[in-house]
Amino acid sequence: MMNRKSNAGMTLVELLVVVLIVGILASIAVPSYRGYVIRANRADAKASLMATAAALERCYSQYRAYNSTSCPVAASFASNDGKYQITTAFADADHFTLTATPQGSQAKDTACGNFTLTEQNVKDKSGSKSVQDCWSK
Numbered sequence: 001m002m003n004r005k006s007n008a009g010m011t012l013v014e015l016l017v018v019v020l021i022v023g024i025l026a027s028i029a030v031p032s033y034r035g036y037v038i039r040a041n042r043a044d045a046k047a048s049l050m051a052t053a054a055a056l057e058r059c060y061s062q063y064r065a066y067n068s069t070s071c072p073v074a075a076s077f078a079s080n081d082g083k084y085q086i087t088t089a090f091a092d093a094d095h096f097t098l099t100a101t102p103q104g105s106q107a108k109d110t111a112c113g114n115f116t117l118t119e120q121n122v123k124d125k126s127g128s129k130s131v132q133d134c135w136s137k
Contacts, residue, residue, distance in 0.1 A: 038105075038106065038108065038109045038111075039137065041081070041083045041106050041109075042109070042112060042115075042134065042137075044079045044080055044081040044083045044084055045079060045083070045084040045086075045100035045102070045115045046100075046115065046135065047079075047080065048079035048080055048084060048086050048100060049086065049098050049100055049115060049117045050117070052073060052086060052088065052098055053096075053098060053117055053119070053121075055071070055073055056071055056073055056088075056096055056119070057119075059071035059072070059073070060119075064093075065093035065094070066090055066093060066094065066095065066096045066119060067090045067092075067093050070093075073088055074088070075087065075088050076088070078103070079100065082103065082104075083102065083103060083104065083106040084100040084101060084102055084103060084106065084115075085100070085101045085103055086098060086099070086100050087099045087101070094119070095118070095119055096118065096119050097116055097117070097118050098116065098117045098118075099114055099115070099116050100114060100115040100116075101114050102114070109127065110127055110128060111127045111128055111129040111133075111134070112125045112126075112127040112129055112133075112134035113125055113126035113127035114126040114127075115134070115135075123135045
């Protein structure tokens, strides 16, 4: 007699192997994706800082001062995508420092942290990565 074996479905072992493979792939993909999102959101800070610095430079060319009485730039506002809080500090009429502080889920960005930009286009950050790594990518 012929032995009939049913091939109608998966065995429990096959199912466990599939679940294990999916779990391994997810454990690799999810952190990589989160890191990518954090790096991509840094563009929001850099764009907001550069746009604000450009507005202050236009103001300076008209009024010969960066200070808040001459320039219509808010002292503190949210970046375009809301991932950073931009603050403007005026040391005097000829100097400013812009700071982008990460907000919400972006606050987990310890590699670059806060971005800063001055009137002399000096770029800095507060995190563990180099200034070039944070500002160029």
